[in-house]
Amino acid sequence: MPFKPRRLCSCGKIVSTGELCACQIKRKAETDRRRPNANDRGYDSAWSKARRAFLDKHPHCVMCGKPAVVVDHKTPHRGDRTKFWDKSNWQPLCAHHHNSTKQSLERSK
Structure with missing residues (x-):
C-alpha cells in the first residue's frame, strides 16, 4: 500500500x-x-441575510459550478466596511475552492 x-x-x-x-x-x-471573533469582523445577522440572498441568486461556485455555500470577498476586505458590503466584490464558492484554492491565491499575493 x-x-x-x-x-x-x-x-x-x-x-x-x-x-x-x-x-x-x-x-x-x-x-x-x-x-477578532466573527461578529467583530462583521459576520453578524445582517451578513447572514445578505449572504443567503446572494447565494439564492448565485447558487453555483464560480470556479467549478458545484453548489456554492460560501460568499467570498474577491479582494480581502481586511476590516474595511465599504469593501465588506460591496456586492461587486462578492463571489459564490463551494467549500473546497474557498478553503483551498482561494486561500492559496491570497497567500501568494
Whole structure:
C-alpha cells in the first residue's frame, strides 16, 4: 500500500504528511487568540441575510459550478466596511475552492 513520505517542517523537525508540527500548532493558537471573533469582523445577522440572498441568486461556485455555500470577498476586505458590503466584490464558492484554492491565491499575493 503506497504512503506519503514524511516532510520537513520549517523549524527543521520531520513530521508525518497531513499532521502539524508542534511549532505550527503553537503559531496557529497565537494567531487565533489575536484574531477578532466573527461578529467583530462583521459576520453578524445582517451578513447572514445578505449572504443567503446572494447565494439564492448565485447558487453555483464560480470556479467549478458545484453548489456554492460560501460568499467570498474577491479582494480581502481586511476590516474595511465599504469593501465588506460591496456586492461587486462578492463571489459564490463551494467549500473546497474557498478553503483551498482561494486561500492559496491570497497567500501568494
